[in-house]
Amino acid sequence: MELRQLRYFIEVAERQHVTEAAENLNVAQSAVSYQITKLEEELGVKLLERVGRNIKVTQIGHIFLQYVISALKTIDEAKEKVDEYLDPQAGTIKIGYPTSLARYWLPNVISAFRKDVPNVNFHLRQGSYAYLIDAVKNGEIDLAFLGPVPMKDPDLKSKILFMxxxxxxxxxxxxxxxxxxxxxxxxxxxxxxxxxxxxxxxxxxxxxxxxxxxxxxxxxxxxxxxxxxxxxxxxxxxxxxxxxxxxxxxxxxxxxxxxxxxxxxxSVGIIIPKHREIAPSEKNFYQFLIEFFDRLDRYK
CATH class of the missing domain: 3.40.190.10 (Periplasmic binding protein-like II)
Structure with a gap:
């Protein structure tokens, strides 16, 4: 089972058309059909079936599709983490935040950080208090701003930045x-x-x-x-x-x-996972936040 076979399968399943999938993948239609046939032979089941000019995903194909999408997402995220370790000054930091911090503090700290580290990208996700805590724990986001800061959660490392x-x-x-x-x-x-x-x-x-x-x-x-x-x-x-x-x-x-x-x-602060190591770019941002608000506190 090869990664390209899984990617070809996802493309055809989502478009329900081999020709369109091949054009989007920029490969020959015959190559797509051949790799999916090999995948089906290895699994011993039919994942796709032809209905007129279109393709329909079989019942077992739908089940397999959900697992494949999840697996490839994990692989892509793993590659991102490797890239971040190779270059801590780049990469993408996934940050969660509540609505109460969206208009002032979040833009200010990100803007200040990017002056020093311009090649880092940010993926921002707004959410409720409970969602942000769960998202940090399950790895959906790397860290989150919260107010008030949950200080007693055994799965989180919490840091109060200011009151x-x-x-x-x-x-x-x-x-x-x-x-x-x-x-x-x-x-x-x-x-x-x-x-x-x-x-x-x-x-x-x-x-x-x-x-x-x-x-x-x-x-x-x-x-x-x-x-x-x-x-x-x-x-x-x-x-x-x-x-x-x-x-x-x-x-x-x-x-x-x-x-x-x-x-x-x-209290307003930041949470990161306690039992999962964060990437160097995320550690840099976390340390920057501590120093940033420490300077603000000293100059009050």
Missing amino acids: ENIVALLPSHHPLADRKSLSLGDLRNDPFVLFPKGYVLRGIAVGACREAGFEPNIASEGEDMDALKGLVSAGIGVSLLPESTFYDSIPRFTVKVAIETPKATR
Whole structure:
């Protein structure tokens, strides 16, 4: 069984046409047919069958196809890792991130890193808190930014890069909009707009309200940061969000106000797998992040 036979099989199975597959592979149609026939003879089953001018994948062919796609994906990823070891200044780093870090911190750190290492590529994947943790564990991504940082997971190596405050976002016509700071208890009678149940930032917001002595009245929910800011802009309610999400701008018709008591914060950092070695390019980026935020902390 040869790799080219498996690649030919995938191409024909997906296109359901030998001629089109051969043209895309830039090889002769007879070569494709011959290699697939050899593959079927070795396996002792028919993977493909002709239906008129087209090709249909047999039932066992569909099962074999899924395993072949997975196997070749693993082989291609393995080759990428070998290339990265040969040249740590190149390669592709697969990074996961939540929506709350997408607009400010992620672009800034990647831009700063690429000034020193311009040949490294980044593959970015946004996802939920739980998805990012699972994706790092199963190798779908190499590392992930998270806030808050899970410090007790036995399968992860976690590093806190900085702590940030949670602030109140109020409609500009709110009675407390002219305040520089407020007590969270001052908002006990306001409707809140928060993330849905299961989102970490909702848990932080609800926990802060409970510490202030009340259960928030959640009037609306939004699944991303821009949706929540838009709801506040529309006067639907108030929200509690990480301060860094306002570094670039504050939405129209809203006001950001610091929370004096109780202080609500979250840790922000990076996670990598504890039981799987990461490639040199990923180690370089991981170390860069630690040094980058250490410098920021020293110059505060």
